[in-house]
Amino acid sequence: MARSSQTQMAVLGALSIExxxxYALREAIRDVLGHFWSESFGQIYPTLHALEEEGHVRRRGGARARSSVFEITGSGTARLIELLSEPVQEMPARNGLMLRLFFGRTLGRDRCRDLVRATREAAESQLKEYEKLLHRLAAEEGDTPDWPYIRTTIRAGIYHTRSTIAWADETLDAFSGGPE
Amino acid sequence: MARSSQTQMAVLGALSIExxxxYALREAIRDVLGHFWSESFGQIYPTLHALEEEGHVRRRGGARARSSVFEITGSGTARLIELLSEPVQEMPARNGLMLRLFFGRTLGRDRCRDLVRATREAAESQLKEYEKLLHRLAAEEGDTPDWPYIRTTIRAGIYHTRSTIAWADETLDAFSGGPE
DNA sequence: TGGTAGAAATATCTGGCAGATACAAGAAGG
DNA sequence: CCTTCTTGTATCTGCCAGATATTTCTACCA
Incomplete structure (x- = not known):
């Protein structure tokens, strides 16, 4: 198993675009893939060095002394396809909200209700974000061959967020009754 | 910051029930909290020892020499409430399916379609699981004060899974057209 | 009685990874 | 010229999953 293959996938993917x-890599991953992916500096630097050593990535000696621009190589593209083809690695489940609700009797009904309300509000504003993003990108990227793929990831976010709101409404309804 | 506070919360929560x-702790977390939480032995043992040292957990010298049954103490219950009251810690986003779809042009449309189809099928059988679980537990636990809380976590799974199916249908529809 | 398979149970090690932190150097602006 | 912001590079600590090793128990069969 190659080191950081998950991180490698994201790094090579981003470099395949540009x-x-x-530093810019971290920014790009946060801003563009942020809805479903994250990377930290602590992983990006070692990964980049490893990829360079394997020849999947090349340092382009930019004009500036201090800034190394990395570009993907031919073998890097091959490696990217290889990584993308690997079976999806399931994240270990770790949902703090659900854990708190599960032990809701211990936490108390009022606090549970607050948690669900906060979740609903966050989802509401998240949904607006997604919709703005979808329209902005439709205008900017609507013609590119990447657009259908990018679009589907945003749509996934929208579906997911809407279901969170619907669940929160049902839950608040169930938790609303009289005293404890 | 106390070590493994996330794991502590799950461990204390489980011990608060029984x-x-x-070993049983791991089984219980996997079987009961499995839909939204996971722990590994590698974390459970050190966490249990730390909790014991802090007096939040006590070893009940069972009849058997080799098996240490742990029970939660008074201070452990207080600690649990404290942990449950902490703000929910967001998991770093890491969705392998979305990453692959985002770079779908590189991966190829057919493979993307296969991934979405597989996701839909998994969600479909997951949904059936949830529904069976909901009915089984409604019968078994329907009267306990924990039931409304447990129920809401299962309902969250159902909402989420349904939205995955709906998204997959939309996506398969969009990806169905003629040749690449 | 004994033997053995499988389970229950305890524990450790490796390595991915996040988040914090430190630090350098150029740009921008007053 | 001073300061502050941004860009950029890098490392360290500690959480954590997953794999693996090892030791009891238990149950069943011979």
Missing amino acids: PMTA | PMTA
Whole structure:
């Protein structure tokens, strides 16, 4: 098992769109993939070095002394396809909200209700974000061959967020009754 | 910051229901909280020892020499409430399916379609699981004060899974057209 | 009685990874 | 010229999953 294959996938994927510095890579991953992916500096630098050593990535000696722009190589593209083809690795489940609700009797009904309300509000504003993003990108990228794929990831976010709101409404309804 | 506070919360929560051995703890977390939480032995043992040292958990010298049944203490219950009251810690986003779809042009449309189909099928059988679980537990636990809370976590799973199916249908529809 | 398979149970090690932190250097602006 | 912001590179600590090793128990069969 190659080191950081998950991180490698995201890094190579981002570099396949455009050569970047490590710093810009983090920014791009946060801003563009942020809805479903995250990377930290602590992983990006070692991963980039490992990829360079394996020849999947090349340092383009930019004009600036201090800034190394990385670009993907031919073998890097091959490696990316290989990684993308690997079976999806399930994240270990760790949902703090559900854990708290499960022990809701211990936490108290009022606090549970507050948690669900906060979740609903967050989802509401998240949904607006998604919808703005969808419209903005439809205008900017609507013609590119990447657009159908990008679009489907945003749609997934919208579906998911809507279901959170619907669940929260049902739950608040169930928790609303009289005293404890 | 106390070590493994996330794990502590799950461990104390499980012990608040019933005293158990470390082994049974893992089983219980997997079987009962499995839909939204997971723990590994590698975390459970050190966490249990730390909790014992802090007096939040006590070893009940069972009849058997080798099996230590742990039970929660008074201070452990207080600690649990404290932990449950902490703000929910967001998991870093890491959705392998979305990452692959985002770079779908590189992966190829057919493979993307296969991934979405597989996701839909998994969600479909997951949904059936949830519904069976909901009915079984409604019969078994329907009267306990924990039931409304447990129920809401299962309902969350159902909402989420249904939205995955709906999204998959929309996506398969969009990806169905003629040749690449 | 004994033997053995499988379970229950305890424990450790490796390595991915997040988050915090430190630090350098150029840009921007007053 | 000073300061502050941004860009950029890098490391360290500690959480954590997953794999693996090892030791009891239990149950069943011979």
